[in-house]
Amino acid sequence: MTLGEEFPRILEAGRSGELWALERLYRELAPAVLGYLRGQGAIEPDDLTSEVFVGLVRGLHRFAGDERGFRSWIFAIAHRRLLDERRRLSRRREQPMDPAKISQNLAGSATGDTEEEAMIRLEGPGVLQMLARLSSDQRSVLLLRVVADLPVEEVARILGKSGGAVKSLQRRALLSLARQNHTEGVS
Amino acid sequence: MTSHDDYRHEVDRLSTEQVEAILGGRDPGDPVAGRALALVGEIRQELVKELPVWVVQRHLTAIAGARGRGEAAANRRSRGSKFGRRRLVVAVAAALAMAAGAAAALTFPDRPDQARRPVPDGVRPSGIADTGSPVDVGVPKEGAQRTRDAREGPRSNHGQEVSGLARGTALQGCEKGQAVSERASQKANGKAHRADSDRCGRSDRAKGDQRGSGRGPRGPRGPHGARATAPGKQASQGASAAHGQERGRGSDKKAEGAHRGAPGP
Numbered sequence: 180m181t182l183g184e185e186f187p188r189i190l191e192a193g194r195s196g197e198l199w200a201l202e203r204l205y206r207e208l209a210p211a212v213l214g215y216l217r218g219q220g221a222i223e224p225d226d227l228t229s230e231v232f233v234g235l236v237r238g239l240h241r242f243a244g245d246e247r248g249f250r251s252w253i254f255a256i257a258h259r260r261l262l263d264e265r266r267r268l269s270r271r272r273e274q275p276m277d278p279a280k281i282s283q284n285l286a287g288s289a290t291g292d293t294e295e296e297a298m299i300r301l302e303g304p305g306v307l308q309m310l311a312r313l314s315s316d317q318r319s320v321l322l323l324r325v326v327a328d329l330p331v332e333e334v335a336r337i338l339g340k341s342g343g344a345v346k347s348l349q350r351r352a353l354l355s356l357a358r359q360n361h362t363e364g365v366s
Numbered sequence: 367m368t369s370h371d372d373y374r375h376e377v378d379r380l381s382t383e384q385v386e387a388i389l390g391g392r393d394p395g396d397p398v399a400g401r402a403l404a405l406v407g408e409i410r411q412e413l414v415k416e417l418p419v420w421v422v423q424r425h426l427t428a429i430a431g432a433r434g435r436g437e438a439a440a441n442r443r444s445r446g447s448k449f450g451r452r453r454l455v456v457a458v459a460a461a462l463a464m465a466a467g468a469a470a471a472l473t474f475p476d477r478p479d480q481a482r483r484p485v486p487d488g489v490r491p492s493g494i495a496d497t498g499s500p501v502d503v504g505v506p507k508e509g510a511q512r513t514r515d516a517r518e519g520p521r522s523n524h525g526q527e528v529s530g531l532a533r534g535t536a537l538q539g540c541e542k543g544q545a546v547s548e549r550a551s552q553k554a555n556g557k558a559h560r561a562d563s564d565r566c567g568r569s570d571r572a573k574g575d576q577r578g579s580g581r582g583p584r585g586p587r588g589p590h591g592a593r594a595t596a597p598g599k600q601a602s603q604g605a606s607a608a609h610g611q612e613r614g615r616g617s618d619k620k621a622e623g624a625h626r627g628a629p630g631p
Contacts, residue, residue, distance in 0.1 A: 196433050214413030229425045233432040306408045324389045326413050356405045
């Protein structure tokens with residue numbers, strides 16, 4: 180977070196609809212928001228990121244707080260958008276898919292769980308595959324702590340859990356990552 | 367001990383501060399936690415990247431559109447609040463009009479047969495044409511009205527009583543006028559009119575002098591508070607006070623007859 184002392188001025192300008200201020204906020208937060216959504220296995224993380232910032236612009240006049248609170252607020256929006264997408268997909272089983280993978284999907288990878296299927300489709304290096312193997316709560320806690328750089332209290336508030344539960348989940352997530360890393364290293 | 371147990375033991379022995387340092391990307395100061403720190407760093411490096419330019423342009427376009435829509439929505443809300451106030455005023459006025467209409471509907475008869483009132487022995491006045499209106503306007507006969515007055519009491523039709531007294535021939539002169547005045551003012555004052563007997567006595571005395579006859583003492587009050595004295599012609603036939611008293615009582619009966627048997631107050 181590099182806005183620092185400029186944050187109040189930028190926030191006020193953003194509330195007034197100044198495009199330069201909104202762009203500054205976007206450039207500061209968009210990479211982390213997009214990373215969080217990708218790490219969560221969002222279907223269209225780019226589009227979802229756009230929705231998050233559109234919601235930010237519309238609700239900016241309601242926000243009151245400092246820079247840390249602002250960061251927590253926008254990741255709370257991102258988390259809600261992610262849950263909305265999963266809920267929508269669970270009602271309407273339409274997911275974009277590479278035609279080359281249709282046969283593979285028909286072979287039996289469909290589990291009936293939208294989140295699980297999204298995580299299975301995660302591609303990239305081994306770290307994302309390792310994230311996909313974490314439980315939903317562990318992954319959310321780890322991503323909010325590592326990617327969003329939020330403290331335990333803010334993560335607990337966004338996820339609706341206690342601080343102790345968040346600490347326990349992050350410890351288990353680290354254990355799971357270390358175990359997967361060791362297993363892949365051995366194999 | 368398996369390798370999994372080794373790593374579990376490795377993570378379990380990390381303190382809370384060391385876990386916080388690992389998640390924050392800082393060196394926990396423990397070489398054992400180095401692998402966990404490397405994993406966290408790899409996650410951050412993989413996920414937090416600069417966005418492609420075309421993606422940034424698309425997002426900024428969406429943000430600018432949302433800002434414009436937000437301003438338009440704010441303007442709509444501002445206009446909407448004015449229209450909302452107008453709608454509220456119109457709604458209140460409509461509610462008041464409906465309440466007034468409902469009150470009128472409950473107060474006034476809504477059917478013609480409810481508006482029609484029976485006219486007891488009434489005769490339609492010749493000056494009013496029969497327009498077929500559901501509301502009958504009728505003036506009862508004098509006798510019928512008096513009969514009803516006698517049945518309902520003196521307060522049933524005060525004007526008829528005063529009119530009857532004025533048209534009657536039982537009293538004459540000042541006493542008649544006084545009786546009419548008393549009767550007329552009885553309803554307004556709620557009590558019997560205080561008769562000025564001296565004034566009437568003076569005038570009648572003058573008349574009596576002209577007729578060459580005196581007057582006896584006044585008789586008792588009539589049923590409506592009017593002093594029912596004998597007419598001047600009858601009073602002239604007897605000059606004694608006893609006769610005057612008798613005539614006073616007799617004129618009481620006449621007065622009662624003039625009021626068609628109306629009961630006293």
